[in-house]
Amino acid sequence: MITGVRLIIIGRQGAGKGTQCLRMSRHYVVPHISTGDMLRAAVREGTELGRLAEQVIQAGRLVGDEIMIGLVAERLQQDDARNRGYILDGFPRTVAQAEALDRISVDRPIDAVIDIDVPRDMVIARISSRRTCRDCGTNYTSKGGEHSPWICDSCGGDVVQRADDTPDAINQRLDLYESQTSPLLDYYGRQGRLTVIDGSASPDEVFARLTSAVDASRRPS
Ligand code: AMP
Numbered sequence: 001m002i003t004g005v006r007l008i009i010i011g012r013q014g015a016g017k018g019t020q021c022l023r024m025s026r027h028y029v030v031p032h033i034s035t036g037d038m039l040r041a042a043v044r045e046g047t048e049l050g051r052l053a054e055q056v057i058q059a060g061r062l063v064g065d066e067i068m069i070g071l072v073a074e075r076l077q078q079d080d081a082r083n084r085g086y087i088l089d090g091f092p093r094t095v096a097q098a099e100a101l102d103r104i105s106v107d108r109p110i111d112a113v114i115d116i117d118v119p120r121d122m123v124i125a126r127i128s129s130r131r132t133c134r135d136c137g138t139n140y141t142s143k144g145g146e147h148s149p150w151i152c153d154s155c156g157g158d159v160v161q162r163a164d165d166t167p168d169a170i171n172q173r174l175d176l177y178e179s180q181t182s183p184l185l186d187y188y189g190r191q192g193r194l195t196v197i198d199g200s201a202s203p204d205e206v207f208a209r210l211t212s213a214v215d216a217s218r219r220p221s
Pocket of ligand 1: 037
């Protein structure tokens with residue numbers, strides 16, 4: 001089995017990105033680097049970044065490029081990412097971030113850029129019922145009527161609805177995705193680096209398509 005890989009996963013919020021990234025990080029034994037998780041950790045810890053990020057996240061806006069690029073550049077310098085690779089989830093989110101990432105990763109280039117494509121109306125339904133573990137980021141689907149918080153099967157943390165998963169913030173984030181993040185599809189598409197996967201299939205099917213796309217991108221030609 002091939003292990004160790006450098007990947008970028010793009011997709012609207014609610015496309016199942018987080019769950020698929022976690023599963024792939026176990027499969028390829030590489031860190032799952034979610035910029036959303038990093039910002040939420042900073043909010044919990046009450047750092048300067050956390051105080052700034054809290055308002056931006058709740059309003060459904062994007063944290064500034066310069067801050068995000070610095071955060072990711074630092075994370076990719078750590079031993080696990082340097083030695084094994086990484087799965088980037090939620091970064092890049094703008095073309096400026098993608099250009100910076102090309103510079104940061106020039107010595108160890110990205111193996112694959114994958115877009116998990118799910119139509120907007122489907123993701124609105126998915127995000128509204130999404131519940132997330134505060135500690136490890138595992139996502140669950142609420143069927144209604146559960147205790148809040150409930151206990152995470154993976155780590156025992158509290159599973160709650162994210163504060164930014166309200167209808168207004170969801171719509172705002174989806175608008176932002178169309179204006180700021182979907183140009184990335186052109187950016188990577190024009191360079192011939194993009195694979196688009198239909199994310200409306202079952203989670204197991206999406207995972208199988210993801211791993212075959214990754215394995216194909218790493219096979220010597
Ligand atoms: P996520 O968990 O990926 O949905 O991220 C939650 C929120 O964190 C986003 O709605 C943004 O406000 C912020 N965020 C995460 N990643 C980035 C990024 N690469 N650039 C700007 N803001 C980000």
